[in-house]
Amino acid sequence: MIASTTHKTSSVTVPFNHSNSTAKSCNLSLQSLPYKQTSIIAHMDKSLEVSTSTIKQELPLKIGIVGLGAFGQFLAKAFQRQGHNVLGTSRSDYSEYCKDNGIDFFRDLNGLCEAQPDVLLVCSSILSTEDVVRGIPFHKLRPDTIIADVLSVKQFAKNLLLDVVPSDFGILCTHPMFGKFSGKNSWEGLRFVFDKVRISGNSAQQRKCEQFLNIFQDEGCEMVEMSCEEHDQYAAESQFITHTVARILSNMNLESTPIDTKGYETLMQLTKNTVSHGSDLYDGLFLYNVNAIKQASSIQYKY
Numbered sequence: 001m002i003a004s005t006t007h008k009t010s011s012v013t014v015p016f017n018h019s020n021s022t023a024k025s026c027n028l029s030l031q032s033l034p035y036k037q038t039s040i041i042a043h044m045d046k047s048l049e050v051s052t053s054t055i056k057q058e059l060p061l062k063i064g065i066v067g068l069g070a071f072g073q074f075l076a077k078a079f080q081r082q083g084h085n086v087l088g089t090s091r092s093d094y095s096e097y098c099k100d101n102g103i104d105f106f107r108d109l110n111g112l113c114e115a116q117p118d119v120l121l122v123c124s125s126i127l128s129t130e131d132v133v134r135g136i137p138f139h140k141l142r143p144d145t146i147i148a149d150v151l152s153v154k155q156f157a158k159n160l161l162l163d164v165v166p167s168d169f170g171i172l173c174t175h176p177m178f179g180k181f182s183g184k185n186s187w188e189g190l191r192f193v194f195d196k197v198r199i200s201g202n203s204a205q206q207r208k209c210e211q212f213l214n215i216f217q218d219e220g221c222e223m224v225e226m227s228c229e230e231h232d233q234y235a236a237e238s239q240f241i242t243h244t245v246a247r248i249l250s251n252m253n254l255e256s257t258p259i260d261t262k263g264y265e266t267l268m269q270l271t272k273n274t275v276s277h278g279s280d281l282y283d284g285l286f287l288y289n290v291n292a293i294k295q296a297s298s299i300q301y302k303y
């Protein structure tokens with residue numbers, strides 16, 4: 001059972017190997033040295049011990065993005081910023097974009113899976129994700145690959161992945177609670193919700209999962225570990241309501257006036273940002289979160 005508490009994960013990542021073998025291979029005889037020197041060497045040895053025990057030796061991850069739309073591209077930039085290798089595929093042809101941005105583009109999921117990413121990250125629209133996930137050729141991936149997603153609705157993603165993904169594969173459900181507007185300049189303090197739905201303990205899979213989560217932590221995100229079910233309850237109260245209000249305002253075709261208050265300016269900006277996501281996201285938030293339907297009827301009832 002996944003704990004629904006909030007906490008931070010932490011670990012140090014370095015792109016190079018540390019080893020105290022140099023110190024050991026010197027084979028220094030401490031007894032034959034004056035006290036001051038033995039004390040210095042003992043201290044050096046101690047600090048090497050500390051650094052080797054706290055620093056993990058990690059190679060960059062190979063992250064395969066499925067769905068190179070606005071959000072997939074936005075995430076790819078952060079993965080690359082942190083030195084990871086990004087591969088991608090999408091329904092549309094993004095080969096030019098990928099060439100210009102250092103992403104290995106594959107025409108289809110077969111090619112991407114043959115390249116054997118450590119993490120396959122589903123970034124497709126909510127409405128298309130079931131078809132996308134059912135189309136993954138799992139036999140081409142290593143059996144300990146982590147299948148992760150960033151869908152804004154989590155219970156649906158979790159149930160789908162548990163239904164389709166073979167049992168040795170890891171499943172990590174995530175929802176970055178920000179996008180290209182709110183996370184444009186920095187991700188500092190922005191919330192990142194995750195649920196380790198199925199990650200085998202004490203394994204390479206677990207280490208890669210932590211390494212993947214550390215990308216968001218190192219960007220400054222507030223890491224929130226929470227069950228997918230709990231996420232959907234909160235999201236219906238916050239994200240769905242925000243999008244619904246923005247859609248209502250957008251349908252009113254509001255215009256700026258010469259005497260706009262700060263509050264009105266905020267509403268106009270919210271409407272502009274939210275509506276720019278297109279209708280697929282809103283339809284997904286409404287149709288794929290059972291709690292959203294309750295919220296929608298509560299709006300009707302109250303007004």
Ligand SMILES: NC(=O)c1ccc[n+]([C@@H]2O[C@H](COP(=O)([O-])OP(=O)(O)OC[C@H]3O[C@@H](n4cnc5c(N)ncnc54)[C@H](OP(=O)(O)O)[C@@H]3O)[C@@H](O)[C@H]2O)c1
Nearest residue numbers: 067068069070071090091092123124125126128151152179
């Ligand atoms: N935008 C955000 O701020 C934000 C924040 C957190 C999470 N998310 C989640 O991230 C995901 C992507 O969001 P988005 O903002 O990029 O826009 P979106 O409209 O929700 O999704 C666009 C992506 O879905 C793919 N797609 C759409 N219809 C498809 C179909 N029939 N078959 C296969 N692929 C299809 C598109 O592929 P092509 O481009 O190749 O056509 C594109 O990669 C969503 O699940 C959303 O919930 C978004």
